[in-house]
Amino acid sequence: MTSSFHPPIRTLMGPGPSDVNPRILEALSRPTIGHLDPAFISMMDELKTLLQFAFRTTNQLTIPVSAPGSAGMECVFANLVEPGEKLIVCQNGVFGGRMKENVERCGGTAVMVTDDFGAPVDPKKLEEALKRHPDAMAVAFVHSETSTGVRSDAEVLCTLAREYDCLAIVDAVTTLAGIPLEVDAWGIDAIYSGTQKCLSCIPGLSPVSFSPRAAAKITNRKNRVQSWFLDTNLIMGYWCTDAKRSYHHTAPVNSLYALHESLVILEEEGLENSWKRHQLNHLALAAGLESLGLGFAVEEGSRLPQLNAVSFPQQIDEAAVRRALLAEYGLEIGAGLGALAGKVWRIGLMGYASNRKNVNLCVSALGNVLNAQGHRCDVSQAIAEVERVYV
Amino acid sequence: MTSSFHPPIRTLMGPGPSDVNPRILEALSRPTIGHLDPAFISMMDELKTLLQFAFRTTNQLTIPVSAPGSAGMECVFANLVEPGEKLIVCQNGVFGGRMKENVERCGGTAVMVTDDFGAPVDPKKLEEALKRHPDAMAVAFVHSETSTGVRSDAEVLCTLAREYDCLAIVDAVTTLAGIPLEVDAWGIDAIYSGTQKCLSCIPGLSPVSFSPRAAAKITNRKNRVQSWFLDTNLIMGYWCTDAKRSYHHTAPVNSLYALHESLVILEEEGLENSWKRHQLNHLALAAGLESLGLGFAVEEGSRLPQLNAVSFPQQIDEAAVRRALLAEYGLEIGAGLGALAGKVWRIGLMGYASNRKNVNLCVSALGNVLNAQGHRCDVSQAIAEVERVYV
Numbered sequence: 082m083t084s085s086f087h088p089p090i091r092t093l094m095g096p097g098p099s100d101v102n103p104r105i106l107e108a109l110s111r112p113t114i115g116h117l118d119p120a121f122i123s124m125m126d127e128l129k130t131l132l133q134f135a136f137r138t139t140n141q142l143t144i145p146v147s148a149p150g151s152a153g154m155e156c157v158f159a160n161l162v163e164p165g166e167k168l169i170v171c172q173n174g175v176f177g178g179r180m181k182e183n184v185e186r187c188g189g190t191a192v193m194v195t196d197d198f199g200a201p202v203d204p205k206k207l208e209e210a211l212k213r214h215p216d217a218m219a220v221a222f223v224h225s226e227t228s229t230g231v232r233s234d235a236e237v238l239c240t241l242a243r244e245y246d247c248l249a250i251v252d253a254v255t256t257l258a259g260i261p262l263e264v265d266a267w268g269i270d271a272i273y274s275g276t277q278k279c280l281s282c283i284p285g286l287s288p289v290s291f292s293p294r295a296a297a298k299i300t301n302r303k304n305r306v307q308s309w310f311l312d313t314n315l316i317m318g319y320w321c322t323d324a325k326r327s328y329h330h331t332a333p334v335n336s337l338y339a340l341h342e343s344l345v346i347l348e349e350e351g352l353e354n355s356w357k358r359h360q361l362n363h364l365a366l367a368a369g370l371e372s373l374g375l376g377f378a379v380e381e382g383s384r385l386p387q388l389n390a391v392s393f394p395q396q397i398d399e400a401a402v403r404r405a406l407l408a409e410y411g412l413e414i415g416a417g418l419g420a421l422a423g424k425v426w427r428i429g430l431m432g433y434a435s436n437r438k439n440v441n442l443c444v445s446a447l448g449n450v451l452n453a454q455g456h457r458c459d460v461s462q463a464i465a466e467v468e469r470v471y472v
Numbered sequence: 473m474t475s476s477f478h479p480p481i482r483t484l485m486g487p488g489p490s491d492v493n494p495r496i497l498e499a500l501s502r503p504t505i506g507h508l509d510p511a512f513i514s515m516m517d518e519l520k521t522l523l524q525f526a527f528r529t530t531n532q533l534t535i536p537v538s539a540p541g542s543a544g545m546e547c548v549f550a551n552l553v554e555p556g557e558k559l560i561v562c563q564n565g566v567f568g569g570r571m572k573e574n575v576e577r578c579g580g581t582a583v584m585v586t587d588d589f590g591a592p593v594d595p596k597k598l599e600e601a602l603k604r605h606p607d608a609m610a611v612a613f614v615h616s617e618t619s620t621g622v623r624s625d626a627e628v629l630c631t632l633a634r635e636y637d638c639l640a641i642v643d644a645v646t647t648l649a650g651i652p653l654e655v656d657a658w659g660i661d662a663i664y665s666g667t668q669k670c671l672s673c674i675p676g677l678s679p680v681s682f683s684p685r686a687a688a689k690i691t692n693r694k695n696r697v698q699s700w701f702l703d704t705n706l707i708m709g710y711w712c713t714d715a716k717r718s719y720h721h722t723a724p725v726n727s728l729y730a731l732h733e734s735l736v737i738l739e740e741e742g743l744e745n746s747w748k749r750h751q752l753n754h755l756a757l758a759a760g761l762e763s764l765g766l767g768f769a770v771e772e773g774s775r776l777p778q779l780n781a782v783s784f785p786q787q788i789d790e791a792a793v794r795r796a797l798l799a800e801y802g803l804e805i806g807a808g809l810g811a812l813a814g815k816v817w818r819i820g821l822m823g824y825a826s827n828r829k830n831v832n833l834c835v836s837a838l839g840n841v842l843n844a845q846g847h848r849c850d851v852s853q854a855i856a857e858v859e860r861v862y863v
Contacts, residue, residue, distance in 0.1 A: 091509065115484060120480050284724050307578075330541070333540060
């Protein structure tokens with residue numbers, strides 16, 4: 082006989098999932114009701130309004146996809162791309178590469194604009210590509226590259242896309258609630274995010290939003306969307322109607338309770354306050370890590386406060402450090418991914434996990450483990466540097 | 473400011489979601505851990521074994537898709553169908569039609585074998601189609617049609633498929649744990665189910681399983697799977713490997729806790745006992761409903777015990793009855809779907825919700841509401857008929 086699974090208690094400071102707020106776990110476990118229950122329909126309406134608030138948009142087509150962030154990415158490309166269409170995809174990390182995969186699997190062509198892993202997307206390169214490819218239909222880029230901890234200038238990139246009459250498609254999986262994001266003001270046409278990052282909700286849902294311009298393109302497609310499950314023309318009959326809701330698929334009822342609660346918490350805090358909190362805790366973490374003798378893989382101006390790509394002296398056995406943090410402190414930090422595998426740690430300070438307690442825990446635990454492995458550093462000095470930021 | 477959402481307490485006896493066992497809701501709310509945490513990886517291994525147990529299979533490629541049942545359906549077709557291939561799709565309800573949609577969106581051709589809504593798939597019609605279309609690659613059918621409450625003879629249909637050298641693709645969304653299902657013994661090549669039916673788990677996941685023959689077809693595809701998110705070639709690197717797990721997408725950690733718990737409960741009860749329990753409660757419900765003067769839309773030999781398509785006298789305002797059940801008893805039963813909309817109720821007795829208490833509640837509440845709406849029936853007699861079945 083198999084036993085029930087009782088997970089160990091961790092502090093999640095990797096690239097996501099981040100620690101889930103206990104209020105959200107409690108909401109998640111409320112009794113399931115039907116996906117066509119009038120009470121559930123009212124909750125869905127609130128959820129759309131809350132997502133519009135978080136995205137800063139009035140887009141009607143703003144909903145949570147019933148699957149993780151990579152399905153949100155696929156939802157955006159599968160709905161917008163028709164076979165034979167050309168898109169410019171900016172890649173400066175793992176997730177830009179995944180965008181290319183998606184474009185190609187939808188029958189489109191991806192013109193790649195590449196920057197180094199660890200650098201932001203270069204607007205000049207994008208503009209050159211836009212000039213060379215006047216037939217491009219859209220520009221796609223990752224706002225917050227979870228694989229490298231880099232923030233690109235979404236406003237500038239979207240403005241360029243608009244100048245060259247392209248739709249702007251933005252990956253905001255790690256962005257939402259962590260750093261400023263203005264879907265309407267920046268002219269973003271299609272955007273997807275995740276719930277398990279700065280919303281501190283459970284993994285498994287992907288909020289998406291489409292501008293009226295993007296929605297019109299979907300409505301006027303020549304070919305059917307290749308995914309039935311992700312076809313927004315069908316999903317809208319359930320999520321976006323004042324008339325009788327039509328059944329499409331069974332909504333993930335409890336996960337949507339959790340997302341609702343996480344957005345209620347965000348509304349209580351205020352979006353700007355959430356952005357400020359992420360920045361403050363990032364600065365405190367950075368002060369502590371630098372005092373320990375660690376560096377950043379990303380230039381100061383492009384660092385994501387919610388995901389810190391931390392470099393370390395070459396002689397450190399980075400996997401052993403992560404194992405010790407997990408075993409001795411229940412603390413999860415992330416390994417590098419793609420081109421940065423083995424070269425950085427990814428330390429997340431996302432949502433609920435972005436707090437003074439966690440910054441202190443991370444700096445002291447990391448310092449202790451480094452000392453135990455023979456890399457001398459002054460933990461109390463590092464903690465003092467952390468606390469100085471909060472004063 | 474938006475308030476937290478507190479759902480009303482319902483008894484879910486519709487076509488799904490069914491009532492979730494409180495043990496599963498509690499498991500769902502356990503603290504989130506990372507999707508690459510060693511403790512989580514161990515849980516995943518158990519989960520695969522438990523799914524093999526529930527499906528009665530030794531298929532290695534047996535995993536939960538990170539999205540609802542309709543994504544499980546899409547996972548099966550997107551992986552197995554290459555452009556230009558022909559499949560025979562049996563349709564006797566709404567979900568057979570959705571299979572056709574999926575085949576076509578994957579670039580395949582669906583040869584339809586149709587039976588009336590409310591009738592099982594006719595093996596003779598299938599055999600005729602197999603003879604007419606020797607180039608067909610697969611046969612697809614719905615084992616338990618959730619839209620009509622009909623069970624088709626999966627063993628016979630799979631045997632036919634195998635005789636004509638076709639893969640057998642089976643929709644078991646409402647089947648799993650409710651009625652006998654033998655993936656290996658019946659020669660099923662690809663199957664998908666849902667968690668919100670007879671597993672009594674939350675909606676949002678779809679267990680799937682592929683036979684070695686089906687897995688080989690996927691591995692040897694000429695074209696890439698059109699969905700990145702559902703590409704089992706990629707998913708296997710995370711779920712089905714003894715080597716280092718590679719990141720594909722962030723697993724829906726908490727939902728997987730819930731699925732694990734629901735399968736632990738199923739293992740404790742035993743699969744045969746679960747089938748017997750569903751049958752017994754169905755007989756009791758049927759006795760009570762017939763005593764109230766209601767009928768069944770499906771012939772006795774083809775009725776699903778877990779989903780009862782109930783017919784009623786024409787003069788009844790069926791929507792008013794459902795509204796009264798919900799408002800006065802917190803009891804959800806389902807409306808008809810597709811060709812049976814307005815003609816039947818769909819009363820589910822699925823998983824945890826399939827119990828003596830619910831059968832009594834449903835018969836007495838329905839009788840009381842019918843009386844209140846002027847349709848005379850003898851509730852105490854009906855309850856006596858229910859109880860007679862349990863003696």
